[in-house]
Amino acid sequence: MLYQNLAISTIVFALGTAIGSFVNALEYRLRHNLGFTRERSQCPGCGHTLAWYDLVPILSFIHLRGKCRYCGKLISFQYPLVELTTGILFVIFFVAVISNEFGIMNYEVWSPNSSIIQLLINLTNQLSGQPITQFLLNLPKYSIAQVSATIVSLLYIYFIITALITIFLYDLKYGLIPTKIIIWAGMTSLFYQSSVIFIHSMPAYILPHLGSILLSAFGSALFFYLLIKITKGKGMGLGDLYLGFLMGLILGYPRIILALYFAFIPGALVSLLLIALNKRTMKQAVPFGPFLVAGTLIGMLI
Numbered sequence: 001m002l003y004q005n006l007a008i009s010t011i012v013f014a015l016g017t018a019i020g021s022f023v024n025a026l027e028y029r030l031r032h033n034l035g036f037t038r039e040r041s042q043c044p045g046c047g048h049t050l051a052w053y054d055l056v057p058i059l060s061f062i063h064l065r066g067k068c069r070y071c072g073k074l075i076s077f078q079y080p081l082v083e084l085t086t087g088i089l090f091v092i093f094f095v096a097v098i099s100n101e102f103g104i105m106n107y108e109v110w111s112p113n114s115s116i117i118q119l120l121i122n123l124t125n126q127l128s129g130q131p132i133t134q135f136l137l138n139l140p141k142y143s144i145a146q147v148s149a150t151i152v153s154l155l156y157i158y159f160i161i162t163a164l165i166t167i168f169l170y171d172l173k174y175g176l177i178p179t180k181i182i183i184w185a186g187m188t189s190l191f192y193q194s195s196v197i198f199i200h201s202m203p204a205y206i207l208p209h210l211g212s213i214l215l216s217a218f219g220s221a222l223f224f225y226l227l228i229k230i231t232k233g234k235g236m237g238l239g240d241l242y243l244g245f246l247m248g249l250i251l252g253y254p255r256i257i258l259a260l261y262f263a264f265i266p267g268a269l270v271s272l273l274l275i276a277l278n279k280r281t282m283k284q285a286v287p288f289g290p291f292l293v294a295g296t297l298i299g300m301l302i
């Protein structure tokens with residue numbers, strides 16, 4: 001089973017790096033207001049059109065030693081880093097989703113009573129590759145409905161991860177949260193959350209589920225609204241409020257609370273550290289989107 005585990009993980013990882021490559025292109029095209037029908041990728045340095053073998057995620061960067069094949073200009077570390085991160089997240093969430101045939105909704109690594117240590121142990125167990133083995137062994141026993149439900153959840157989560165990494169990158173680089181991405185991810189989440197109950201054949205839960213989703217979305221948005229009012233817009237902006245709303249749509253209650261907790265603790269620590277090191281003053285905001293994205297990913301996983 002070890003080889004099958006490795007083979008599946010490698011395929012999922014490769015798919016993730018390809019999506020990471022797409023995220024890099026998406027960030028560039030969003031920034032420069034380019035459409036998607038335009039010509040192939042070019043080197044930002046010399047404008048040379050890149051061949052397919054210049055665009056293989058991670059491997060091209062290593063092979064070219066981080067330099068453009070045509071002009072020798074250094075390629076940003078952003079490209080392989082985003083590809084690698086997306087690849088790793090795809091594998092982690094693949095394991096997380098298949099370890100619960102009903103997708104993330106009933107994923108019980110975390111319960112309100114479990115300690116942080118217990119949570120870490122559960123998480124490590126979940127990510128050890130054991131779920132892939134179980135999945136493969138039981139594959140013939142799963143019904144078509146279960147397999148389709150898992151595929152739908154997986155596609156939704158991969159879509160959301162792609163959106164979240166784009167938001168992370170964009171806010172980190174430009175201090176802005178791309179509204180277009182929030183709208184697309186928000187609409188997809190609403191559609192998924194309205195249908196997920198039916199996909200899992202539990203129609204009786206539709207109202208509690210949608211109630212939880214909408215309550216956490218509006219509650220989270222209200223929380224950000226109050227923060228913006230209190231800080232007079234110095235720390236957070238409307239982009240953070242929109243992202244907070246999206247987080248509610250993705251996570252529901254009580255995961256939204258955990259996600260905000262895991263975003264605000266490191267966010268506050270890093271801000272204070274930067275101020276202490278005189279890198280930032282109180283007036284210069286530290287982009288908060290990356291912390292919110294990290295919190296959301298943790299909230300989805302536990």
Ligand SMILES: [Zn+2]
Pocket residue numbers: 043044045046047048068069070071072073
């Ligand atoms: Zn070049």
